[in-house]
Amino acid sequence: MKGFKALFTVFFTFIGFVAYTQTGKLSGQISDSEGTRISKNFVLKGDTNELEQVVISGTMKEVSKLESPIPVEVYTSKFFKANPTPSLFDALQNINGVRPQLNCNVCNTGDIHINGLEGPYTMILIDGTPIVSGLSTVYGLSGIPQSLIDRIEIVKGPASTLYGSEAVGGLINIITKRPGTTPIVSADVFGTTWAELNADLGAKFSVGKRAQSLVGLNYFNYNNPIDNNNDNFTDVTLQNRVSIFNKWSFDRSDNRIFTLVGRYIYEDRWGGEMDWERKYRGGDEVYGESIYTKRWELFGTYQLPVSERILFQFSANGHDQNSMYGDSPYIADQKIAFGQLTWFKTLGKHALLTGLAYRYTYYDDNTPATASADDLDKNKATHTNLPGVFIQDEITLNENNKLLLGMRYDYNSLHGSILTPRVNYKWSSANKDNVLRLSFGNGYRVANVFTEDHAALTGAREVMFIDDLKPETSWNGNLNFVKKIYAGNTFIGLDATAFYTYFDNKIIADYDTDPNKIIYDNLDGHAVSQGVSLNIDIAFLNGLKIMAGATAMDVYSKEDGEIIRQLFTEKFTGTWNIGYTFRKSGLTLDYTGNLYGPMRLPLLSSTDPRSEYSPWRSIQNIQLTKKLKEGIEIYGGVKNLLNWTPNKGNPFIIARAHDPFDKNVQFDSSGQAMVTPDNPYALTFDPSYVYGPNQGIRGFLGLRYNLY
Structure with a gap:
């Protein structure tokens, strides 16, 4: 001793x-x-500054999450590692109130719903710069290397005052890592028992003393046709996708900002009959949906070399799409240029933000969307100019009260002047454990059906426009309350929201009037999206962490006194993410899942034997992660533990999958399908009855490596 x-x-x-x-x-x-x-x-x-993350999406400036008058939800890269997916589109499935929606049973393209509002109402940004719109709404969330993502910020409710059109339902801001804080080399590779392979690779390097660069590569491949539901169609679309991401950060005097980012994505995907081959592309022998996508993006932020804080944000992107839906082509080309100057100025209790924005959109395709008004057989590309100006004043009334006032004016070269105001109020208790936010604002959307609605492209139904589509307008109110509770050594965070949105001129896709058509028109009435949501975070001292949420909502339209529930929208969603780390063994267990209530689905006729409403459904996943030596970890588990697929309880999902070109369908004089021995339900081929993925239970195994 x-x-x-x-x-x-x-x-x-x-x-x-x-x-x-x-x-x-x-x-x-x-x-x-x-x-x-x-x-x-x-x-x-208890720490009163818990979860004081810096956010930028609500007000365009860096501010702590609790101090922001706009409620912003923040999800770090660690959250998404609990359920690794090959794209951000799939990764959002475990966020309360945010749901990836598949729009086609064959090609598996989709969009993102926020609080029941469809994908065109959601704006996607990368590092605060609007990137996704039009064509890229479908593909913009694919191919971003998840290993390079620092966090994702989500704002629910209209943000048109700052971001303009397409931000009616909310926005998703993907914040990528800064080159100076990332590993020298990183890799995240996993595969599944369905023979899917996804690889995220990253590296950083410096050029001189003032320039740092971050390079990322995402590769996804699935080339294993499977038909478990026995309809002779692929259950999951085959894909070959590669994306290259490069971000530059330049050190400047006085810590001024200059970042430059480029991204290129190429994707080749197809789905259809199991015996489809490339030689059948565009023909009517064997049905297949084949989509070639090429997309490039260039965007960045430059702080002007002046004493005032003035930022110039810019972006440009091009999207080339060559698609064949059976024998119906969709060939489209879209180019967008965007520039925005913002000036931040603090005057006493006033934090002012003013901005000038301009967006130019070129769009051309082979559909009636770009046909000449004088001659429908002649093509006429559209050129849209959208200049805008906005101002925002964030007023600090006192230590516990803030008021935000904002106004934006846009002039659309096709639709004229559009004005969008908003007002936000925030109260917080002295210890910051209670925060109350109240918001009211206006949003608008200029629709382009052929770049937003996959069902309009497939050719399975004829597309009709009753009149020229007018811009949608909406008024929204949100009430948000955040509560932090310290129960001994346990932290509990509550985040509750009540939301209400009222639409004028909402553009409705009518699947019901004619089973062979999709009829688009502005609603002669109004539409409503309303509901409540609750998020709860619990952290125990023993390492157990629980994140759970639920949203109850009602989304409907009212016309001529009739209330119609919106298609493809559930009344209830629930999500959870439960994690526990066994400290001695270095093992982490993650159990994630979601629960969706019934949604109304499009039927082809009163005799269609499929259910008008989807059943309650849940997709659940479990994962084990083991940390090995420094910088290396392996993970694996099971996805879709319950083996849920949408064909259960339905006689079929795709109508007349055995006759996709309607060669054996007989039509009456009005163009409606007739009942025949071969067609007892009077149906036509239609893949639009879709509410969830066809992919059942599967295992996965992956490896992560970081070198610092």
Whole structure:
């Protein structure tokens, strides 16, 4: 035994609590055989600054999440690692109130619904710059290397005052990592028992002393046709996708900002009859939906070299799409250029933001959308100019109260002047444990049906326009309350929201009037999206963490006194993410899932044997992650534990999958399908009855590596 005297310092941190530090003197004896154990009990105190993440999406400037007058939800890269997916589109499935919606049973393209509003109402940004619109709404969330994503910020509710059209339902801002804070080399590769392969690779390097670059590569391949539901169609679309991402960050005097980002994505996907081959592309022998997509993007932010804080954001992108839906082609070319100047100025209690924005859109395709008004057989590309100006004043009334006022004016070269105001109020308690936010605003959307609605492209139904489509307008109110609770050594965070949106001129896709047509028109009445949502975060001292949420909503339109529930919209959604780390073994267990209520689906006729409403459904996943030596971890698990697929309980999903070109369908004089021995339900081929993925249970195994 040996005696000793020493000084010691204990430092302990845990999310949601103030760091514990104690320094003191220690004396005792050391046993040569057993060593010495030093133990001390202590209680951590709740941290009022818990989850003080910096966000930018709500107000276009960096501000702590709790101080923002706009409610912003933040999801870090760690959240998405609990359920690894090959694209951000799939990764959003475990976020409350946000749902990836498949729009086609054959080619598996889709969009993102926020609080029941369809994909065209959601704006996608990368590093705060609007990137996704029109054609790229379908594909913009694919191919971004997830290993390069720092966090995702989500704003629910209209943000048109700052971001213009397409931000009616909300926005999703993908914040990529800064080159200076990323590993030298990173890799995340996983495969599934369905023979899917996804690889995210990243690397950083410096050029001189002032330039740093981050390079990322995403590759996804699935080339294994499977038909478990026995309809002779692929259950999952085959894909070959590659995306290259390059971000530059330049060091400038006075810490001024200059970033430049480029991205290129190529995708070849097809789905259809199991015996489809390339030689059948565009023909009527064997049905297949084949889509070639080429897309490039260039965007960045430059802070002007002046004493005032003035930023110039810019972006340009081109999207080339060559699609064949059976024998119906959709060939489209879209180019968008965007520029925006923003000036930030603080005057006493006023934090002012003013901006000038301009967007130019070129769009051309082979559909009636770009046909000449004088001669429908002649093509006429559209050129849309959209200049705008906006101003925002964030007023600090006192330490606990803030008021935000905003106004935007846009002039659309096709539709004229559009004005969008908003007002937001935030109250917080002295200790910041209670935050109340109230918002009211206006949103608008200029629709382009052929770039937003996959069903309009497939040729399975004829597309009709009753009149020229007018811009939609909406008024929205949100009430948000955040509560932080410290129960002993447990942290509980509550985030509750009530939302209401009222639409004028909403553009409705009518699938019901004629089973062979999709009829588009502005609603002669109004539409409503309303509901409540609750998110709860719980962190226990033993390492157990629970994130769960639920949203109850009602989305409908009212015309001529009749209330019609919106298609493809559920009344209830629930999500959860439960994680626990076994500290001794270095194992982490993640259990994630979602639950969706019934949604109304399009039927072809009153005799269609498929259910008008989808059943309750849930997709659940489990994963184990093991940390090996520094920078290396392996993970694996099972996706879709319940083996849920939409064909269960239905006689079929795709109508007349055995006759996709309607060669054996007989029509009456009005063009309606007739009942025949071969067609007892009077149906035509239609893949639009879709509400969930056809992919059943599967295992997965992956490896992550980071070199710092």
